[in-house]
Amino acid sequence: MRQGAVRALRRGVAAAVVAALVLAPWTVDDYTVALLARTLALGLVAVSVGLLTGVAGLPTLGQTAPYAAGAYASAVVGSHLSDVGLVHLGVAAAAGAALAAVTVPLVVSARGVVLLMITLAVGELAVTVVGRWRSVTGGTDGLAGVPASRPLWGMPLLATDRARYLYTLVVVAALVGVVLLVLRTRVGLLLRAGRDDEARLRASGHRVPVHVAGVHVAAGAVAGAAGSLLVVAQQFVSPADFGFDTSALLLLGVVIGGTVSVGGALIGAALVVAARDWLFGVLPGQAPLVLGLAFVAAVHLLPDGGRRPPVRGRLLPAVPARRAAQDRPTPTGVRA
Amino acid sequence: MTPLLSADGITVRYGSLAALDGVDLRIAAGQRHALIGPNGAGKTTLLDVLAGSTRAGGGRVLLGGRDVTRLGPAARARRGIGRIHQRPAVWSTLTVRENVLVAALPRAVRPGRWHPSARRRAAERTADALLARVGLTGIAAVPAGHLAHGQRRQVEIAVGLAGRPRLLLLDEPAAGLSAVEVGWLLEFLRALPRAVAVLLVEHRLDLVYALCDTVTVLRDGRTLATGTPAEIRASGPVREAYAEGVA
Numbered sequence: 001m002r003q004g005a006v007r008a009l010r011r012g013v014a015a016a017v018v019a020a021l022v023l024a025p026w027t028v029d030d031y032t033v034a035l036l037a038r039t040l041a042l043g044l045v046a047v048s049v050g051l052l053t054g055v056a057g058l059p060t061l062g063q064t065a066p067y068a069a070g071a072y073a074s075a076v077v078g079s080h081l082s083d084v085g086l087v088h089l090g091v092a093a094a095a096g097a098a099l100a101a102v103t104v105p106l107v108v109s110a111r112g113v114v115l116l117m118i119t120l121a122v123g124e125l126a127v128t129v130v131g132r133w134r135s136v137t138g139g140t141d142g143l144a145g146v147p148a149s150r151p152l153w154g155m156p157l158l159a160t161d162r163a164r165y166l167y168t169l170v171v172v173a174a175l176v177g178v179v180l181l182v183l184r185t186r187v188g189l190l191l192r193a194g195r196d197d198e199a200r201l202r203a204s205g206h207r208v209p210v211h212v213a214g215v216h217v218a219a220g221a222v223a224g225a226a227g228s229l230l231v232v233a234q235q236f237v238s239p240a241d242f243g244f245d246t247s248a249l250l251l252l253g254v255v256i257g258g259t260v261s262v263g264g265a266l267i268g269a270a271l272v273v274a275a276r277d278w279l280f281g282v283l284p285g286q287a288p289l290v291l292g293l294a295f296v297a298a299v300h301l302l303p304d305g306g307r308r309p310p311v312r313g314r315l316l317p318a319v320p321a322r323r324a325a326q327d328r329p330t331p332t333g334v335r336a
Numbered sequence: 337m338t339p340l341l342s343a344d345g346i347t348v349r350y351g352s353l354a355a356l357d358g359v360d361l362r363i364a365a366g367q368r369h370a371l372i373g374p375n376g377a378g379k380t381t382l383l384d385v386l387a388g389s390t391r392a393g394g395g396r397v398l399l400g401g402r403d404v405t406r407l408g409p410a411a412r413a414r415r416g417i418g419r420i421h422q423r424p425a426v427w428s429t430l431t432v433r434e435n436v437l438v439a440a441l442p443r444a445v446r447p448g449r450w451h452p453s454a455r456r457r458a459a460e461r462t463a464d465a466l467l468a469r470v471g472l473t474g475i476a477a478v479p480a481g482h483l484a485h486g487q488r489r490q491v492e493i494a495v496g497l498a499g500r501p502r503l504l505l506l507d508e509p510a511a512g513l514s515a516v517e518v519g520w521l522l523e524f525l526r527a528l529p530r531a532v533a534v535l536l537v538e539h540r541l542d543l544v545y546a547l548c549d550t551v552t553v554l555r556d557g558r559t560l561a562t563g564t565p566a567e568i569r570a571s572g573p574v575r576e577a578y579a580e581g582v583a
């Protein structure tokens with residue numbers, strides 16, 4: 001009964017959000033439309049963060065790395081090889097997946113706070129490389145004047161903010177749909193089981209490292225595709241798009257949006273980005289502080305706050321408990 | 337005939353403490369073997385070593401004559417070792433049915449014709465049959481995290497069997513169960529097909545004697561004796577050692 005009501009409410013919210021997104025370019029000015037397109041791209045990165053952090057229980061601060069790889073790969077291909085958006089998307093997703101695959105050995109056995117630190121380092125390293133590799137990335141100046149693209153062969157160029165926005169919206173909707181469909185298969189079941197109890201999953205014969213590597217590479221591909229959308233949306237890309245503040249915003253958005261729902265991750269990230277841009281005008285220079293406080297508040301006040309976060313391993317170091325004591329059957333929950 | 341499982345000279349040390357100190361164990365196919373001993377004797381540690389979740393400092397483990405000492409828990413599970421933990425381990429956000437389904441997937445038999453969901457279908461059939469056998473069909477859609485202790489234990493038993501094990505390791509399955517639930521457990525274990533061998537760690541000797549044909553007594557990480565229930569009951573030193581520990 002209550003579950004049904006919750007589901008109906010979620011459906012309603014989702015439908016309202018989709019309707020608003022479709023109608024947006026006819027109701028707001030071009031500047032806002034461009035801003036929305038960029039926010040959608042970031043929302044797709046948030047989906048990849050939600051896939052790792054929320055669904056699989058593998059918290060990450062490093063999805064800016066495949067995001068950047070996808071963005072630059074897309075910009076380079078767009079400037080020199082092809083003006084077809086689908087090609088850019090494919091190349092960007094492949095670049096994001098390849099970058100994630102390279103980092104698999106670093107993340108495959110790390111969990112909890114250690115994983116957060118490793119992924120943070122990966123993200124920072126990616127920004128540094130991008131800033132230094134001037135011949136390809138334009139260094140800290142970035143790559144300006146990326147030519148306009150067309151979605152498919154034979155289609156017109158995306159010449160207006162509205163067209164670029166609608167293209168971004170269609171791609172994000174399609175990719176989110178694919179992610180949701182895949183999560184309904186046994187893939188989703190195994191990821192959630194790994195989040196709940198990884199040792200039990202091993203004891204049942206599952207190759208957990210393969211699951212971890214797989215979701216990591218898949219999330220890399222999604223973030224890479226988002227990078228391509230960023231390039232379409234702002235026709236410019238620079239290391240400033242991939243800094244630590246972006247990673248932190250994404251994680252905040254995913255925590256606020258409900259760590260276990262992929263759609264919630266997208267909405268949460270959009271809200272956080274909107275809040276940041278608004279705060280930037282109201283309290284120049286203070287935005288990071290306010291967002292930091294919002295993060296702490298979110299973790300503690302939201303319905304899940306205070307309970308153990310649904311991640312594999314510990315987020316906070318704990319005193320090692322003697323296993324023999326911990327192994328005893330819990331007297332609570334014993335039926336009379 | 338080679339035993340289904342044989343462990344030789346298993347040693348596990350935690351700092352200066354020898355949790356296991358040269359333990360030998362042999363289990364024949366289809367056997368009901370009990371492992372008893374006072375708290376801290378090393379029973380759980382021995383199950384961990386057999387299941388591959390703890391690496392022994394010394395000794396080796398053979399399963400069906402093949403050396404599995406260096407294999408991890410997942411590989412051993414795929415070779416037929418099922419495990420029920422001392423504290424029921426279930427996937428708490430998954431439903432009861434999803435729990436059994438996930439456990440059935442690695443060894444689900446794929447029918448000849450290739451189909452994207454053939455493996456899932458096969459696992460679903462295994463899971464539904466098991467749910468009925470264990471008596472969980474009525475709560476199949478309930479998230480396992482919402483269940484009481486006794487029902488979680490039932491779920492984990494179904495999870496342990498879903499991988500079609502040749503050897504089922506049970507760590508104090510009766511602990512924390514009501515008298516009715518213990519009765520159910522005994523009947524269920526008795527009805528297990530002989531294709532599954534059982535290694536049962538249990539403090540309740542009535543269960544041990546009712547189910548098992550061989551008993552090994554462990555104390556301070558060493559085997560004190562192995563024999564039939566009658567032999568173990570008759571052995572004075574064993575009774576003393578055991579009573580001392582549980583008193």
Ligand SMILES: Nc1ncnc2c1ncn2[C@@H]1O[C@H](COP(=O)(O)OP(=O)(O)OP(=O)(O)O)[C@@H](O)[C@H]1O
Pocket residue numbers: 322323324350353355373374375376377378379380381382422
């Ligand atoms: N991870 C660990 N670190 C340190 N000591 C451990 C660890 N695991 C077990 N021990 C110690 O090893 C010994 C054997 O423990 P084990 O859990 O195997 O005993 P047990 O026979 O299962 O006892 P119980 O009947 O209480 O379950 C105990 O002294 C225990 O404290």
Ligand SMILES: [Mg+2]
Pocket residue numbers: 327379380381422507
């Ligand atoms: Mg024990």
